[in-house]
Structure formats: C-alpha cells, structure tokens
Amino acid sequence: MNLGVSTYSYWHFERTKQPIYYYLDKASRHGFSGVEILEDHIRELPVSELKEVKRYAFSLGLDIYAVAIHNNFVNPSRDARVKEVERVKEWLNKAYVLGASIIRVNSGRWRTIPNFDDLMRNRGVEPPIPGYTDEDALKWVEEAIGMLIPVAEDLGIILGLENHWGVSAKAQYMVRMFNDINSKYFRAIMDTGNFIEDTYNQLEAIAPYTAMVHAKTYFGGGVWYTLDIDYDRVFEILRRHGFNGWISLEYEGREDYDSGVVKSRDLLIKYVRQY
Numbered sequence: 001m002n003l004g005v006s007t008y009s010y011w012h013f014e015r016t017k018q019p020i021y022y023y024l025d026k027a028s029r030h031g032f033s034g035v036e037i038l039e040d041h042i043r044e045l046p047v048s049e050l051k052e053v054k055r056y057a058f059s060l061g062l063d064i065y066a067v068a069i070h071n072n073f074v075n076p077s078r079d080a081r082v083k084e085v086e087r088v089k090e091w092l093n094k095a096y097v098l099g100a101s102i103i104r105v106n107s108g109r110w111r112t113i114p115n116f117d118d119l120m121r122n123r124g125v126e127p128p129i130p131g132y133t134d135e136d137a138l139k140w141v142e143e144a145i146g147m148l149i150p151v152a153e154d155l156g157i158i159l160g161l162e163n164h165w166g167v168s169a170k171a172q173y174m175v176r177m178f179n180d181i182n183s184k185y186f187r188a189i190m191d192t193g194n195f196i197e198d199t200y201n202q203l204e205a206i207a208p209y210t211a212m213v214h215a216k217t218y219f220g221g222g223v224w225y226t227l228d229i230d231y232d233r234v235f236e237i238l239r240r241h242g243f244n245g246w247i248s249l250e251y252e253g254r255e256d257y258d259s260g261v262v263k264s265r266d267l268l269i270k271y272v273r274q275y
Helices: 020-029 047-059 078-098 116-121 134-155 171-181 199-209 231-240 257-272
Strands: 002-006 034-038 063-068 102-105 158-162 186-191 210-217 246-251
Touching (some): 002 257, 020 034, 078 134, 134 171, 134 186, 158 171, 171 186, 171 199, 186 199, 199 231
Parallel strands (some): 002 034, 158 186, 186 210, 210 246
C-alpha cells in the first residue's frame, strides 16, 4: 500500500491557482510517494508540457498514479452524453501520457440544485429532473462507461468511479453498475468522506470493487462539512477485502494547506505502514 496526495489537497477552488510544478514540489517536500493530479491544474497544458510534468515528477521521486477529472453523464440528451464520453476519452489519453494507472470519473448528477454549496447544505441529495428517475440516470451512466471501456482497456488505464454525488452517492447503485458492466477496467474509487449517511456500511459495500481510496481529512473544520472518520474501521474494511493499492489524501479542512496536509500525512501513514 502506498500513500499519495491529490493536488486538490493544496487548492480548494477558492484561491489563486498555482502551476502544477508548485503542487508537485509540495507533495515531494511533504514526504508522499506519489501524486494524483486534478484536471484543473493541467487542463490548458499541451501534450508536450504533460511530458515535462511527468519527467519533473519522476525527478522528485513521485509516481503520477492518478488523474481526477470532472464529467457528467446524467443528462437526458444523448448528444450531450456522447460529448462527455469524447471528453473523457481525451483525458484517458492525457492520463496515458502522464503515466497514470487510473482516472477518476464521476457518474454526474441532475444539477437540479445548481450551486455546489447549496448541494452540500442539502447533504449531497438533489431531486431528479421532472419526468425522469434515477433508473434513467443509471442507464445513461452504464451506456457511457460501456463506450469508454474499450479505450481504457487499450491504454491500460482503469476508469475509477468515485462515490461523488449523483447516482454514485449510493453504494447500491455503484455495486449494480460494477456488476452490470463487469470489467476489471471499471472499478471504484472509495471516498471516505462522501457517504455522509450510513457511512461504513456503504464503504463496506463498495470495498470489493475498490482500486483506489480517497482519504478525506478535515483539520480546522471542513470546507463544506466535517465527518469524524474512524480510520481504524476504514482500514479494517480495506484489509478484510484485500485492498493494497494507493491511498490518496484529499485534505478538505480550513486549516492552512501545509500544516493540514502534514497532519493528514501523519494520521494516515501509520495505517499504510501496517500493511
């Protein structure tokens, strides 16, 4: 098991965004083995620059193990969904250039609560578009993932569906999709902080399908909410299901980034070293 950090841990969408090299330097100085790169930090970079990002990370002793993107397959318009599929294909190829083994994808959500802060105040729950149900959304997501599987297999990159609002906010829906699609290139990214209700039973349900873990921490209180995560229990679940992959820190606290990330590393490293 390895401990890495998402570049999101150093930037929560609200402050000045730094060049990707700034976050790589931070990850290295804070003692992580690897880094997960958020789409926002490399979106405008050409392929030639992505190659330099890969080289620079290697020079720091960092693996780029994952890329996290934003996408939405929950849309009644098939044309819109296909456009999202094509966008994810582009990111699969960018992840390949960077040497990543997994790419975080979302199911997407209804966006009937447009503002994310309002969605968080509603604990991630939003109603479907009038005239549609979650069953429609599940079919759309499965269709989109099915279109992506051949590309993922060809590149050798896992599509990691995170429990990240929308239909993937429910473990039962995620398990259904994994079983329906039944591909080793479509796995779960377990986010320890995104099952707000019935947390541990839902984490348990997706554990057999988990290829990577987003470990949330909230030093100084959470930006949107705070969960008191029992990491003894989380790692017991992972151990029981034979998980031995990357633990990727997503620090989401209000404390200063540097101190919050270091405290998070100190919290998690003891669990990682038990393996």
